[in-house]
Amino acid sequence: MFEGSDHIEKGYLASEVLEADTVKAVILDMIVGGTDTTSTSLVWSISELLRHPRVMKKLQQEVSEIGQGRPMILEKDLEKMRYLKATIKETLRLYPPLPLLIPRESTQDVKLMGYDIPIGTQTIVNAWAIGRDPTLWEEPEEFWPERFLNSSTDYKGLHFELLPFGSGRRGCPGIQFAIAIYELALANVIYKFDLALPNGVKDKDLDMSETISSITLHRKSPLLVMTTSRF
Structure with missing residues (x-):
């Protein structure tokens, strides 16, 4: 039994039964919502890194210096990765x-x-x-993580020029979980693999068209990547 507050203004609490199917539906909604948006953002980051080899190289240098040849990047390593965090902020700004x-x-x-x-x-x-507002951002259409290196602008809802998770009481409740998974996944992909486009596709020719699936911003065409192990 769970106490609801629908009638609290009348001086009493209404009790309602929360059925098992309802619990399962809520959990499924949370899992799907959390994984779909995070995986989509990861794909957009990799897409832009493939289009910008300079950024890819700089990020790879950072994760390599911190990883120091260990099997994988750990969560405790993430706080040292300034360029990784800037890359993710830039991805969330554009996508x-x-x-x-x-x-x-x-x-x-x-x-x-x-x-x-x-x-x-x-x-x-x-x-x-x-x-992408040109009154808020310098060269807004350019993927340039460096804009965040010496900036206090963050995505936690206090800076209204960057609102991927919303703001206030109705902001995304899963922000900490999503960012931790996002940072850890991207850091390890870049740390462990060299990435390249297949079939001789040039970086600037990569199709970056967008489409909306439900309410999430996806790539219009799947991202195909060739990977080569770095270890």
Whole structure:
């Protein structure tokens, strides 16, 4: 039995049974939501690294220096990887997993930039457009992780120019889990393998077209990569 708060304003608590199927559905939703967005972001990072060999080389140097020949990069190593974190921030800027954040509803009448927004209006934040806004970013269409090396801008909801996880009480609750998995996966892929495009495809010819699957931003075409072990 679980206590709900639907009738708390009436002075009592309503008890409801949470069925096993409901629990399973919620858990499935959390797993699918968490893995789909993280894996998609990882693919976008690898895509941009293949298009920018200079960035790939710099990131590979960083993970190699910290890994020191060990079998794999560990979670404790991640805090030392400034360029890895900058690369991930740049990926999330250009390719937010949810380009249109989960809809909100205004709780009061607001006048914003000359527009009257009445209470109860559904609002949708375009994180994709914000991340590419030329008034906020220098050369916004360029993949340039260095822009974050000496910047305090982060994706945790305090800087509204970078909102891949949203902000405030309705921000993504899985941000810490997602970023830890994302950083660890990308660091180990770059650490263990040399990556290249197959069939003589040139880096600048890689198709970077986007498509929306459900609410997640995916590549329109699958990413095909040749891997060579570095050890």
